[in-house]
Amino acid sequence: MKKATKRTKMKKSARRHVIIGNCIAAVAAADKLRELNPQDHIVILGDEAVPSYSRCLITYYLGGMVTRRHLLSHSEKWYQDRNIDLKLSTRAVGVDTGKHVVHAEKNGKKQKVPYDKLLVATGSSPIFLKSFPRDERGIIGMRNYEDSCQLKKWARKGKKAVVIGAGFVGLKTAYGLVKRGVQVKVVELLPTVLGRMTDMEASQRVRERMVRHELLDIELLNSVVATERVGNKYHVFYKDGTQEECDFIVASVGVKANTEFLEGTEVKIDRIVEVDDTQQTAAPDVYAAGDVCRSRHIVTRQWIYNAIWPVAVAQGRIAACNMSGEKLRYAGNIPMNSVDFYEMWITAIGDVQQQGTDIEDVTYSSHGIYQNVKLKDGIPISFMAVGNVDGAGIVRAAIVGRTPWNEFIKRPNTQIIPVVNRLSGLLSHAI
Amino acid sequence: MKAFVFRNDKCDVCRECEVACSAACSKSNNESARFAPFIKVYQSPEGPFLRLCKHCEDTPCVDACIGESLRRGPDGIILQDEKRCIGCFMCNMVCPHGAIKTVMSLEKAFKCTLVCGSEDDPPCVTSCTRGALFFDDFVNTVKKRRNKKIKGLIKK
Numbered sequence: 001m002k003k004a005t006k007r008t009k010m011k012k013s014a015r016r017h018v019i020i021g022n023c024i025a026a027v028a029a030a031d032k033l034r035e036l037n038p039q040d041h042i043v044i045l046g047d048e049a050v051p052s053y054s055r056c057l058i059t060y061y062l063g064g065m066v067t068r069r070h071l072l073s074h075s076e077k078w079y080q081d082r083n084i085d086l087k088l089s090t091r092a093v094g095v096d097t098g099k100h101v102v103h104a105e106k107n108g109k110k111q112k113v114p115y116d117k118l119l120v121a122t123g124s125s126p127i128f129l130k131s132f133p134r135d136e137r138g139i140i141g142m143r144n145y146e147d148s149c150q151l152k153k154w155a156r157k158g159k160k161a162v163v164i165g166a167g168f169v170g171l172k173t174a175y176g177l178v179k180r181g182v183q184v185k186v187v188e189l190l191p192t193v194l195g196r197m198t199d200m201e202a203s204q205r206v207r208e209r210m211v212r213h214e215l216l217d218i219e220l221l222n223s224v225v226a227t228e229r230v231g232n233k234y235h236v237f238y239k240d241g242t243q244e245e246c247d248f249i250v251a252s253v254g255v256k257a258n259t260e261f262l263e264g265t266e267v268k269i270d271r272i273v274e275v276d277d278t279q280q281t282a283a284p285d286v287y288a289a290g291d292v293c294r295s296r297h298i299v300t301r302q303w304i305y306n307a308i309w310p311v312a313v314a315q316g317r318i319a320a321c322n323m324s325g326e327k328l329r330y331a332g333n334i335p336m337n338s339v340d341f342y343e344m345w346i347t348a349i350g351d352v353q354q355q356g357t358d359i360e361d362v363t364y365s366s367h368g369i370y371q372n373v374k375l376k377d378g379i380p381i382s383f384m385a386v387g388n389v390d391g392a393g394i395v396r397a398a399i400v401g402r403t404p405w406n407e408f409i410k411r412p413n414t415q416i417i418p419v420v421n422r423l424s425g426l427l428s429h430a431i
Numbered sequence: 432m433k434a435f436v437f438r439n440d441k442c443d444v445c446r447e448c449e450v451a452c453s454a455a456c457s458k459s460n461n462e463s464a465r466f467a468p469f470i471k472v473y474q475s476p477e478g479p480f481l482r483l484c485k486h487c488e489d490t491p492c493v494d495a496c497i498g499e500s501l502r503r504g505p506d507g508i509i510l511q512d513e514k515r516c517i518g519c520f521m522c523n524m525v526c527p528h529g530a531i532k533t534v535m536s537l538e539k540a541f542k543c544t545l546v547c548g549s550e551d552d553p554p555c556v557t558s559c560t561r562g563a564l565f566f567d568d569f570v571n572t573v574k575k576r577r578n579k580k581i582k583g584l585i586k587k
Contacts, residue, residue, distance in 0.1 A: 056497035060517055066498070070515055073499045310495040310525065338524045343535055347524050390533055393491075393526035412475030413482070413529060 022046030025290030063176030296332030350382030
């Protein structure tokens with residue numbers, strides 16, 4: 001009996017954890033893995049040349065709102081302190097789930113990395129369409145540090161840029177470019193800006209606030225049908241027949257999960273990696289976390305693609321726990337996001353754009369504040385706030401906890417939210 | 432792990448804690464200290480309620496912080512690196528206590544990080560004459576309260 005325990009202990013100490021990807025899901029997982037198994041070997045394969053950084057901040061870096069030191073939050077010392085073997089500029093090209101080996105490539109040199117447990121946290125990359133293919137001379141996506149450095153080089157005063165897609169990344173990129181003095185035109189196919197986050201009213205408010213800046217223009221219900229390089233510039237042809245000249249183009253029409261290297265393995269992929277509640281994929285000993293995989297909607301329990309920072313952190317940690325033998329399930333999260341443009345805050349939580357006969361709207365609308373809560377059978381399912389976002393977390397707790405709205409508005413701590421108590425909206429104007 | 436515990440049945444909204452918080456924070460050089468008090472008591476028909484960072488054990492705000500400005504300190508206090516705050520207000524979006532102070536003009540979010548400098552007995556707690564506010568190990572507080580109740584029952 002004693003011998004058996006010894007053997008399992010020895011086996012445990014010799015384990016080798018390999019993490020592909022080096023963003024927040026990977027870093028959170030590595031941190032948790034080291035906390036749980038002080039003796040194990042942890043390897044991180046990052047395809048970029050810099051250590052981990054906050055991917056959400058690259059647009060702020062572009063606009064000069066954060067410094068390079070702030071952006072690159074995890075120095076190489078961070079990895080050394082935790083005794084993590086960090087391999088930079090190393091791209092995974094294939095996984096052999098039978099032999100437990102990752103095939104990687106560094107500067108054209110191939111190498112094999114054996115693993116006992118593998119975590120895939122490769123994230124996602126921007127989509128380019130036929131009408132605007134990726135071009136090193138002037139068509140770029142906005143996803144990593146190199147992209148923002150490249151854009152920083154191009155973005156000089158007096159230049160003109162076209163941003164395709166007024167989603168989250170698109171608007172933030174446009175905001176950053178305008179801060180650098182570039183004239184920006186944003187083109188969006190949908191009738192609203194910020195995609196799934198806003199309804200018509202909120203979208204209009206955001207758009208009005210943004211186009212007040214003379215360098216920024218947002219055009220809705222239009223799209224790019226073709227681009228052509230002429231000399232140093234690009235000709236952009238729009239759906240409505242007009243055309244325009246610009247210096248460079250940023251594509252932000254959507255993202256796709258980086259799963260190419262998993263093709264041919266047992267891992268089930270339906271555009272994104274399919275995982276179960278313990279973050280395990282269909283292949284044994286292979287886990288996934290972050291933007292590369294799906295997660296549950298905590299209220300409806302459906303599988304959704306929820307590519308936000310808090311989900312990546314939680315998934316990384318839960319995957320790390322399961323990789324070291326603890327059984328933990330991830331309950332999921334709801335789609336949500338928060339952003340500011342020119343001191344105008346927008347927070348959206350839940351399925352904001354859901355419509356139907358059984359859905360009731362509760363709205364507060366005044367000069368600077370717009371708030372909307374959608375109720376289904378008397379239970380809040382979404383919250384959206386523009387202008388005043390105070391106490392958004394309290395509403396989020398009610399959405400997740402399925403608190404009936406009638407009960408919720410009687411609680412004392414909800415009285416600071418204008419949509420609950422109209423008086424507080426007036427008061428926040430006065431202050 | 433220490434946390435703030437509030438008993439709204441004992442509070443009578445004298446706001447001594449708010450005054451004490453402002454006074455203590457004004458000695459600090461931190462940027463956030465200008466926006467004290469971080470403790471706020473509200474009167475409502477159902478009794479008073481408190482908006483204050485409770486320094487929870489499960490920290491949604493730290494997990495949601497995209498600028499990696501919020502972090503858990505060595506003794507359990509949730510600290511903030513003010514220079515790193517970019518004002519995305521993700522923390523405000525996930526905090527179920529509504530404890531984050533959103534300062535629109537500075538594009539920053541502030542919260543109680545015990546800038547008053549006393550981690551054993553913060554001024555808000557010491558100023559409370561009604562015994563409505565504690566800063567203690569949460570499990571300990573609950574245990575103490577339970578023991579007191581049991582003793583009371585035995586006396587009856």
